[in-house]
Amino acid sequence: MLFVLLVQTAVQLTIRAQHNLTPYGTAMQSSVFGGSNPQCAILPPITNDFSLETCSTTNTYGAPISWWRSGYVRASNVVFMDKFRLYLLDINTVKMLLVILIHTTFQLTVSAQHNLTPYGTATQSSNYEESLPQNAIHPPISNDFSKTTCSHTDISSKPAWWMFHFSFGSAYITDITIYYRAAYAYRMDGFELYVTNTSTIPPNGYLCYEDPDPGLPSTTQTIPCNQLGQYVIYYDKKGDHQFGPIIELCYVAITGCPKGTWGRSCTETCSPKCIDQQCHPGNGSCFREYITSADMLLVLLIHTIFQVIVTAQHNLTPFGTATQSSFYGEGHPINAIHPPISNAFTTGICSHTDLSSKPAWWMFHLSFESAYITDIIIYYRTGYAHRMDGFKIYVTNTSTIPPDGYLCYEDPDPGLPNITQTIPCNQLGKYIIYYDDKGEKDFGPLVELCYVAINGCPKGRWGPNCNEECSSMCVSQHCYPENGSCVFGCDPQQCLNTTCDIYIGVCTEGCVTGWAGVYCLFYKTFAVLASELIKRVHKQEL
Structure with a gap:
């Protein structure tokens, strides 16, 4: 024993x-x-x-x-x-x-395997006969279709959507499993899956997954998400060519835990050491955690003595996929992210859109959640600067065309652009889009990119090889790839006058009453406060 x-x-x-x-x-x-x-x-x-x-x-x-x-x-x-x-x-x-x-x-x-669909309500954009939205959250777990066991939106609904709303507030979603109607994968083509905090349509929250082109999706998928939210939305604005977008979900499981809990049945409470008491449902680890006073003092010492500035030169193009508006010959979009690094053109080493494509675009989709893009380097086809005239570079969170995200650069008039450019961007996103709706007078817009490098770091990382972690005191643990300073500022928590150093989050003016440490993350117990009060009284008596 x-x-x-x-x-x-x-x-x-x-x-x-x-x-x-x-x-x-x-x-x-x-x-x-x-x-x-x-x-x-x-x-x-x-x-x-x-x-x-x-x-x-x-x-x-x-x-x-x-x-x-x-x-x-x-x-x-x-x-x-x-x-x-x-x-x-x-x-x-x-x-x-x-x-x-x-x-x-x-x-x-144990890992989180708790299906949250019993704890909320399902709705959809429209109903087709008996195929109600709640059918998708009840057994059987199958792709076999019937009107009483699967959801089905009406044929005239555009866009089509299916939505689940948690009854308890928000949850951390680890993954979402969907069983779509068997043999109808073409109706899923181009679907998107979101976790949001509002029921707005089109969804305006976190895009967990977007079905890529070309090819049809699998009718059974488990999609990792790892996001906090109140709504899960399956969204389709494309659908099939005959009827438009239609949703036929036969079963949906949403795995995760309500905010602040973790474990197999979500019965464990996240540690109070976790900021906002948020932790991962699988193992209870904090998303953002209070760090020890020894670590804080070491960071403060390093920050006081010197500040090391490095340039992020990590090319992210190996970690994602390239697509474009159309193809000309062998000018595939993937050509632009492979060597040689050159403006010399052949259809086997440069991308090339078709002559009839308007607008023309080239897009890179990061395979991980998102990245902070510092700059984008482009090598366009030699002798064809006139085909770049008026181009734009975007960093976005969706693949929408025309792009609806952050405009990093727009080629100005008059004059022709340089065929080799390094364009600063400094923006967080999932997609990088080269977009041209002007082009040359004879053929209209064309994209002929011979090489593209996208420099930056995945969100939460910094350094020359993105191997340093952003400080947990940065809001959303998001920092600049070049030097690790906080993008959204520091989290003041219990800082006096809510003032903290934007680089590492140190409370520069001290702490509010009852808190201690350079980050003011340690709560003084009653015994400590009483001891300090006794010392003050004793000092005054002396």
């Missing part, structure tokens, strides 16, 4: 949460009472509250033995709960002892 206690103290084992298997079988029982049936026990709500519609009940005047059985649960270890026996599947005694030993020995930290 001492050994077990020692191991339990020393080791923390992390495992993945067990998967609930009840969607993959059938339930039976010895008899049925009233409108109750065995299936009720494997469907939401998750509660002890009884009703004939939501709980299973056997007949009180049936056989002397009552039983409830699932298609995959049987035979021979017994657990007694009052007068109730639960028989489990053929567990060998030795294996069972091993399971008990492991469970006794280790403290298990």
